Amino acid sequence: MRKKIVAGNWKMNTTPSQAIDLIEKLKPLVKNDDVEVIFCVPYVSLMLAVDAVKDTKIGIGAQNFYFEESGAYTGEISASMLKDIGVKYVIIGHSERRQYFNETDEIVNKKLLKAFEYEITPIVCCGETLEQREAGVTIDHITTQIKNAFRNVSDDLAKKAIIAYEPIWAIGTGVVATSDQAEEVCASIRACISEIYDKETAEIISILYGGSVSSANVKELFKKHNIDGGLVGGVSLKPEFGDVVNYK
Numbered sequence: 714m715r716k717k718i719v720a721g722n723w724k725m726n727t728t729p730s731q732a733i734d735l736i737e738k739l740k741p742l743v744k745n746d747d748v749e750v751i752f753c754v755p756y757v758s759l760m761l762a763v764d765a766v767k768d769t770k771i772g773i774g775a776q777n778f779y780f781e782e783s784g785a786y787t788g789e790i791s792a793s794m795l796k797d798i799g800v801k802y803v804i805i806g807h808s809e810r811r812q813y814f815n816e817t818d819e820i821v822n823k824k825l826l827k828a829f830e831y832e833i834t835p836i837v838c839c840g841e842t843l844e845q846r847e848a849g850v851t852i853d854h855i856t857t858q859i860k861n862a863f864r865n866v867s868d869d870l871a872k873k874a875i876i877a878y879e880p881i882w883a884i885g886t887g888v889v890a891t892s893d894q895a896e897e898v899c900a901s902i903r904a905c906i907s908e909i910y911d912k913e914t915a916e917i918i919s920i921l922y923g924g925s926v927s928s929a930n931v932k933e934l935f936k937k938h939n940i941d942g943g944l945v946g947g948v949s950l951k952p953e954f955g956d957v958v959n960y961k
């Protein structure tokens with residue numbers, strides 16, 4: 714049985730002092746040994762956040778990093794820097810990064826390989842636009858994204874990855890995918906992993922759904938066989954996040 718994972722994507726929200734206040738507020742609300750809880754906070758709050766959760770099982774994740782080792786990349790943060798301060802997870806290829814910062818599948822792949830090199834668990838995002846869904850090319854598009862992301866990743870490492878299926882039309886819109894729509898794509902991602910690697914790897918890898926997850930829809934979504942949890946944006950900044958973690 715795969716353990717459920719609930720990761721909060723705080724995006725560009727909260728100052729460091731607000732982040733610490735929020736973590737202290739959420740800590741008692743997200744106690745659940747059956748669920749792996751992750752807070753992906755802004756860079757400048759990472760060190761404080763790692764310290765703030767040290768007496769808990771909550772993991773801290775970054776929302777991005779740059780794939781080069783070090784050097785003249787003004788403004789960038791490396792995987793070794795994240796590793797050194799105790800960051801355990803990193804979101805890679807979120808649709809907002811693809812849309813606003815031109816992140817390509819090739820960059821996503823480089824980041825995935827680098828995150829593994831530093832034993833940081835990648836949360837690899839994929840998802841289709843509304844136009845792609847309406848054109849009936851969702852599964853093709855997602856399969857391409859997954860195949861490109863996992864190029865040259867060994868099966869042993871792939872088993873440790875977390876994939877997040879996030880339909881772009883459902884992110885921040887309040888329009889959640891139906892549990893059947895989400896399950897269909899998550900199942901196809903698992904089939905794709907099975908095709909790239911093998912059935913065992915596909916059974917082990919965690920696949921989350923993201924896009925307007927809330928306390929109102931979490932139960933329905935998490936019931937599905939191929940949905941191993943959620944990547945949660947808006948609600949991750951509210952006490953309601955506790956209800957998502959304690960979805961049962």
Ligand code: PGA
Nearest residue numbers: 884885924925945946947
């Ligand atoms: P949302 O964001 O829950 O606000 O839709 C999800 C995400 O972008 O990861």
